[in-house]
Amino acid sequence: MTLNLFDQFMSPVFLGIPLIALAIFLPWTIFPTPTQLWLNNRLLSIQTWFLGQFTLQLLLPLSQRGHKWALLFTSLMIFLITVNLLGLLPYTFTPTTQLSLSMGFAVPLWLATVIVGMRNQPTHSLAHFLPEGTPIPLIPVLIIIETISLFIRPLALGVRLTANLTAGHLLMHLVATATFVLLTLTPPVAVLTGILLLLFTLLEIAVAMIQAYVFVLLLSLYLQENI
Template identity: 50%
Template sequence: MHLNLFDQFKCPEILFIPTFTLALLISPLFLRNKTNLLENRSTALLSWALKLTSKNFMSQLSTAGQKWTNLLTGLFLLILSSNLLGLLPYTFSTTSQLSTNMALAFPLWLGTVLVGAFSKPNISIAHLLPEGAPMTLAPMLILIESVSLLIRPIALGVRLTANITAGHLLIHMISSSTMELINSLTPLSSITLALLITLTFLEIAVACIQAYVFTLLLSLYLEENT
């Protein structure tokens, strides 16, 4: 058992090569086909999933906002692949690091704000004061809305980091308990093993949902500014 539960978030190495780079090579294997990539079932399934996801992201956006389709779809695939690859043994989840998530969240959030500031400056400023608010509360409401606007990238990065980290910690603790109990209390270890398998499937769902939520929130921020 690890002395520190957070040691699992350090990228392991084999012959000074990070194992995460080796895990990235697994993805092309699912798309490989000797004849034609268009006849590959996994490629067809991936294309269908991307079209469905992109439609959900972009259906509410204006024509100007739909120019971000490729960027948001690529972001979704990046976060999804990182989340799922982090569940493999001896790999490293980059989305469990706050620095990585903030590096994704802050520039994209800032991009949506700048788009609104240059394309619709009056509407962007009007978002800071709710319609129909009394003028006596205007300074306080503007301050609150400004803080709410500035905290968005922090919320994006912290949400993704917290969910991925919590799931990995739970899997680590339950798997460690299973290994400790397997030689002494076999019936109890069977229960913890079943719990571990269930939690693993749940973590796969969380990995997909968090990638979707991260991208969807950015598309909603973009909707406000286009």
């Protein structure tokens, strides 16, 4: 029995094995492997079409130098979508509700974009801290503000992903609990809350996919500023 609403977001351990590791590695096994045949089945065709369309949309704002990041961004987006959607199933665990995992993705990738900018075009990257034509009295203030905005980017990436999924899971848990309690008290109201739970589930599926896309899209925009 859940003693606390937030207990569902604790990383479970079974026989000394953290189940978050299984939740991270097992989703890769559900993707079909491309065959050597000339004609693929429908599932492989849909998968290939989706990956091609996403990669095309991802590379639109990027210059030619940023296309080498396409494989990394596409793999990351597919992984986040799969983990988020599998976490909606009963008796499962969503690793992205752990802030440590989200920050573990956000900080290294954000830092990689900053390092790329400092290595390839240091003058252009440092120019973001002080726009041209800034009055002299505002120079220290603008430098401090731009520095804070730069270092807050990975925090915003990780917290956005975790907070949206956590809020959705909490809302679904509250509505499901209300439906279960009202089922014996007032069945007509329980039917209405059950319909509401179904709508929230559909909304959470959309949120799980959109948040994964937004996470990767923001990373691509950060990369575009530094290449």
